[in-house]
Amino acid sequence: MSGLVLNGVVIDDTFAEAFPMAATRLVITADSPKWARIAAATMTGFATSVIGCGVEAGIERALSGEETPDGRPGVAVLAFAMNEEGLAQQVTTRVGQCVLTSPGSACFAGIEGGRKIALGKALRFFGDGWQIAKRLDDQRFWRVPVMDGEFLCEETTGSAGGIGGGNFLILASSRPACLAAAEAAVAAVAPLAGCILPFPGGVVRSGSKVGSKYPKLFASSNHKFCPTLRAAVPDSALSADDAAVLEIVIDGLDEAAIRNATRAGILAACALGRDGGINRISAGNYGGNLGPFHFHLHEIMA
Amino acid sequence: MTGWRLVLKQPTGPRIDMAPVLPQRLSALAAAEIRALPLTCGNRLRPLGALFDEEPGDQSGDGPTLAIGAATARLDNLGRDMAGGTLAVEGDTGAFLGRRMAGGTITVTGSCGAHAAAGMTGGTLRVAGSAGDFLGAPAVGEVTGMAGGLVVIGGDAGDRVGERLRRGSILIGGGAGAYCGVAMIAGTIAVAGICGDGPGFAMRRGSIILGTVPKRLPVGFADSGRYSLPFLPLLRRHLARHAAWLAGSGGADRWLGDLTAGGRGEILCLDRD
Structure with missing residues (x-):
């Protein structure tokens, strides 16, 4: 550890190691912000980690009627997967099961370019x-009759290269303090x-390391940061106060988005200060050998 | 040189086939070459210089531009096979304006004759005045009508607008004649004013948007109820960029048809905002 300290909180001289992913954005609208968010939350449910979910997805931000194609309130959703094929399969399935089924919903492309991912093309x-097709300039829309209308x-929506696995860790002297900082x-x-936090409420309590003593598992609990193992594992990264x-895991459309999110998140967490526990x-990394994107905390917070 | 202006010398006389006169083509020619360009006038070929005065036109545009001054209805086939650039017509045009047009923009300050936009596949055609019969309809011997692009008419249009329309949008600021959208295959027709008899007769798919409730529709149209779904504001917002009368947030009465032809098209009668 070197000497960067914010509000009494030590910033480790380390880096988050992140990976290239395939990404897309969708715009989901509905008759009210409430139902747009319900559709988006349902679609991005069980999408915390590509390891077990096939996709990492989350709500990017709420959209006003002026920002959506049909003039209704909406939500922008980002989804990330390890490759374009996996992303396309997940997005089409999730829109079909979670957005098509949601009352009053509509779904639009939120990004241009890249490989096209089928939306209405498949769901029609x-x-x-x-079903009725309508081409307006270069965009094609489908109107699929459903029980509350259409x-x-x-x-389709477009796709782009994204980055998954940006992260930082908050170490605190108590669980309530740690959760408050994470929130x-x-x-x-x-x-x-341009970024999402795909885990529950944006927070992960079960940080993982690559591999396990059990050969069939790809990942297992990051024992270095488990406080109950502090006395048992020789390579624990925790002190007696932790x-x-x-x-906080961050997926972004580009490096700048992850860098901005990391900085904003750390500043907010550190605002509670050492006195706040x-x-x-x-940050979590694998020695720099697995992911090509390294987000050095000291550089970001400088 | 990227822009020319041709001024018609005589408003009346035999009809002139203007198919060879395209912005892209003329932008590559010198004045003498333009004057020597042969045009079919009536039943004989005449050099363009005998029919038009040429002068440098708008040089400010990004692409090739061509203006036709003092234009009258004796000018047929203006913008035929046009693929890019801008053609600005000051006055009226004859038949087959924008025939097989694939790109670029044509503007007409006056009115155009029959068969405008026949075989059109792309680009934008704007006529401030009125249009004749068969706007966007198939030319003789062709199976389908207009297959892409945008047509905006400020005034009225004649009979059989968008017959067998395959794709694209036709927006009419005035009224339309009989059998608007007859046998329509897809695409969009919007008419602000009164429509003649038989709108949408035998249409298969596509949308006809009417700003004025018609006296009656063909028997093959079934009342599909009130329509205020998200597609309508999306469509209106898109089309209103080209025709202001389509702006608004109101709903519509929707009619489905033509069921006698197995059709699944729709006629949307807009609310008055």
Whole structure:
């Protein structure tokens, strides 16, 4: 550890190691902000980690009627997967099961370029022949009859290269203090464009390391940061004052988005200060050998 | 040189086939070459210089531009096979304006004759005045009508607007004649004023948007109820960029048809905002 300290909180001289991913953005609208958010939250449910969910997804931000194609309130959603094929499969399935089914919903592309991911192109068949296509300039829309009217859906959305696995760790002297700092970090990141925090409430309590003593498992608990193992494992990263650790995982459309989110989150977490029970900020990496994107905390916070 | 202006010398006389006169083509020619360009006038070929005075036109545009001054209805096939650039017509045009047009923009300050936009696949055609019969309809011997692009008419249009329309949008600020959208395959037709008999007759798919409730619709149209779903504001917002009368947030009465032809098209009668 070197000498960067914010409000009494030590910032480790380390880095978060992140990976390239395939990404897309969707715009989901509904008759009210409430139902747009319900559709988006349902679609991005069980999408915390590509390891077990196939996709990492979350709500990027709420949209006003002036920002959506149909003039209704909406939500922008970002989704990330390890490759374009996996992303396309997940997005189409999730829109079909979670957005198409949500009352009054409509779904539009939120990003241009890249490989096209089927939305209405695939879901139109639910219309059983009664679906209607309409091309407006370069955009094609499908109107699929459903029981509350029509599901309006753009034919495809675009895709882009994204980055998954940006992160930082909050080490605190108590669990309530750690959670309070994590909540502050999430609130600070929430308004930022181009990134999501895919885990529950934006927070991870089960940080992982690569591999396990059990050969069939790809990942297992990051024992270095488990406070209950502090006395048992020789390579524990925790001191006697560290009683809880929470991780903020960030997926972004580019390096700048993750860098901005990391900085905003750490500043918010550190605002509680050492007096508020926050001891250190660290980050998870694999020695720099696995992911090409390294987000050095000292550079970001300089 | 990227822009020319041609001024018609005689408003009356035999009809002139203007198909060879395209912005892209003329932008690559010198004045003498333009004057020598042969045009079919009536039943004989005449050099362009005998029919028009040429002068440098707008040089400020990004692409090739061509203006036709003192234009009258004796000018047929203006913008035929046009793929890019800008053609500005000051006055009226004859038949087949924008025939097989694939790109670029045509503007007409006056009115155009029959068969405008026949075979059109892209680009934008704007006529401040009125249009004749068969706007966007198939030319003789062709199976489908207009297959892409945007047509905006400020005034009225004649009979059989958008017959067998395959794709694209036709927006009419005035009224339309009989059988608007007859046998329409897809695409969008919007008419602000009164529509003649038989709108949408035998249409298969596509949308006809009417700003004025018609006296009656063909028997194959079934009342599909009130329509205020998200697609309508999306469509209105898109089309209102080209025709202001389509702006608004109101709903519509929706009619489905033409069921006698197995059709699943729609006629949307807009609310008055």
